[in-house]
Amino acid sequence: MPKAKSLAANQQDSLLGTLQARFDAHMHRHAGLDWTMERSGGEPDVVGVGACTFVDCSAQSPKGRRSVCYDREALNARKEHKPKSSAVHMATAMGAALLTVDEYRALQELGEFDTTTSSWVQTPVAMRQLGGALFCDRRYDTIFVYHNGAESYYAARGFRCSLKV
Incomplete structure (x- = not known):
């Protein structure tokens, strides 16, 4: 925590x-x-115990959080051309967590996000153990969930996170 x-x-x-x-x-x-x-x-x-959730609502994946691989393990696995950081590490440092696929889909119900970028999302442990990671975007008015090697990073891929208070 x-x-x-x-x-x-x-x-x-x-x-x-x-x-x-x-x-x-x-x-x-x-x-x-x-x-x-x-x-x-x-x-x-504040008098109750319910959570209030804050989520990144920038139109595109935040610029300061792009060009990162998925997690620290992926970052350490790269031998050369390492990105500056990882999505999981940066989110954790902010006290937040990557969005789940369900949270990402719910966000897209509120507007059109990631129409020119994409965002890493929480990945099942079994998939991560095999070297993969999930990311999402919105194209053609459709929400897509994709896979990639967790070590990969691209200028247009970042991450969105949520913070529950």
Whole structure:
């Protein structure tokens, strides 16, 4: 389990402002939810144990997370021309996890993502033990799930992750 991270008060305010702006700009992703509890003086706070999930919603796989192989094992297996990092390692360092295939498909119900890029997704252990890994993209208005060697990396392949809080 990743170590919990703390934010300074000004960082919290900035993050919440950013999240509210995105929330307001993309109401179709969460129909029926709004910030009216706060606006009406309700002072909402966390009191339940349910999870709130944040997912990468950039139109294409995030640029700073492309050209990476699947995991540390794949990175270490490359003898030359190693990528800068791996998708699993980078997601874990952020305290997040790669999307599952089901999460990726659910994201695509909210919009059109990865129309020119692709994203590594969680791969079954048995497949990974054989050297493979899964990635997804959207082409021709269809969601595709593909396989590739986990050591592979491409300029247009990155990853999306989710963070449950």
